[in-house]
Amino acid sequence: MRDKAPFFVVAGLIVLGLLGLFMLRAGDEGRRVDRSAIGVHGLGLVVREAGLNLRQSHPRLSPHIRDLSIRVFALYDTNLLGDDPAPETKRDLFFQKTQKSITLDDLRTKLSELPTVLLLPKWTTGMFEAGIAHELTLIPAPSIRRVTRQLGLRGLSLRRAGPSFSDITADGHAIALFHAQGFEPGSLPAMCRPEVTAGELVLVMSCDVPETQQITWIVADPDLMNNHGLANGDNRAMALTVLRARLDGDTRPIYLDTSGELLTSYEEAESERQEYERSPTDLSRFFDYPFNVLWAMLLIVLGVLYWRGARRFGPIAKLTDQGREMSRTATIAAKGRLLRLSGNDGQLVADFVRAQLLDLTQQTFGPDVGAAGQKRFFAHLARQDASLAHDFETTAHGLISNAATLPRGELYRQLGHYKSLLEKVVNAHGSLRISKNR
Structure with missing residues (x-):
């Protein structure tokens, strides 16, 4: 019932505004x-x-x-x-x-x-x-x-x-x-x-x-x-x-x-002038008219603004709702900045691929899949395209394990290959989201 309260407030303001316009028409x-x-x-x-x-x-x-x-x-x-x-x-x-x-x-x-x-x-x-x-x-x-x-x-x-x-x-x-x-x-x-x-x-x-x-x-x-x-x-x-x-x-x-x-x-x-006195009727x-038009329009505008703030954009989000996700995003951003400053491109690429695989897994199966989520993701991809799944898994795991020791030229070549495979996974096979019960 609390979620519907803003709706009733907005509806009430708009009804009052329209009623004011109707009364204005009748009175005028x-x-x-x-x-x-x-x-x-x-x-x-x-x-x-x-x-x-x-x-x-x-x-x-x-x-x-x-x-x-x-x-x-x-x-x-x-x-x-x-x-x-x-x-x-x-x-x-x-x-x-x-x-x-x-x-x-x-x-x-x-x-x-x-x-x-x-x-x-x-x-x-x-x-x-x-x-x-x-x-x-x-x-x-x-x-x-x-x-x-x-x-x-x-x-x-x-x-x-x-x-x-x-x-x-x-x-x-x-x-x-x-x-x-x-x-x-x-x-x-x-x-x-x-x-x-x-x-x-x-x-x-x-x-x-x-x-x-x-x-x-x-x-x-x-x-x-x-x-x-x-x-x-x-x-x-x-x-x-x-x-x-x-x-x-x-x-x-x-x-x-x-x-x-x-x-x-x-x-x-x-x-x-001598007999005139101010009274509450003033x-x-x-x-x-024309002030009643302004009052009626003001009620309608307030209703629309309240709707935009309370209903369209939703209530203020609590930090506990997205605390873990926000903390992970902040950690990755901070670590990436340090790696860029230190010139360690290999470790930066490994962390990038690891975080991207995690995002793909969560998009497909939801946020609570645990450590077995990536294996389940590649198995699901293999049922659609075994060759693409094998190449994508091999390239991704290779970058995660060996990116820090690869020469810069080889690192960029494998990263480009990984991106082309990722594009095929996303574009050629559409959404990977499936039921959690599978």
Whole structure:
């Protein structure tokens, strides 16, 4: 069980890291929507390129409403008075109509704080999860009418054009909308007025939404300003036209609000600084994006490093395990050095051949063969090649017995012959390892 402990530690670290990444993905769903085809992240880039001031919402920042001109808010909720059940299957996720929830009270507060350009929902989650813009991924019109009724805009009729792209001219711009979505002009409530029309469709209207203190511009088709729509036709120019008309000369930044939370503030800056206190909850910032990515990756890296150290290379070897072998190797190395220094090449060759025969015997029969191991080795070799076994044994024993007295030329000649025979033993006959029971 102790040998498996490193495995469980590594597996635990990797599981924790993957779980952290999964929780990050789940907790960062809003960011995924903003950067998806139905999100409005690209609108911020377009507005800045056009030279207009823009401020992006951030969960840690609370800008004062007096420093902002208008709010742009995309609605991804089709039921402001309740929560839809979480999807349990892929099919449920594909037809999911609410991507980011917001309560009716919070939405009314947003509409009351600042003049707002409100984008109505149009697409289900399947539109960006599967990358399919199709009639199947359209939110049913009754669900959108429910939202307008909850806002107090009763009697408003929604209409969609064609099963394909509609090339529409509005305010001099040739816009392109897939399944163009607009309001019936005759269905507009008394509190609403058309601002942008295209044929028999009202694309943008301004309304005095009940229980709010600002005029709200409602965009029927979010493809006029979302990431998917800004790449089509002249939608980008049309979006800028709508925003400039809503600004009406105001030079303060546009507030691109992508959060369902109430992030703007009314308090004075001085009072905010005086009332602000540090709390343990500030520590949670180190576990928010992007720090949570770093923590998750760190756990995975630690798991891999622990595996390399504890499992791949094994535990630290005890000296007693290889003491005899290490002692023998050290003794041979020391003796060889002394013989080289003394110029006794013959004795050095004899010791070399003796040690090599011992290694061959241990490789073949194992380490515990005793003195009879060499005889058994040559007998085993003779069963495979008697002539080679005889020549190899004669040459090896001759070098072990007589190398110290041989002339240098003869010594080197016999050593070369021994090496050629050794090469035949190893290469021509492959591995010599056999069962110890033989």
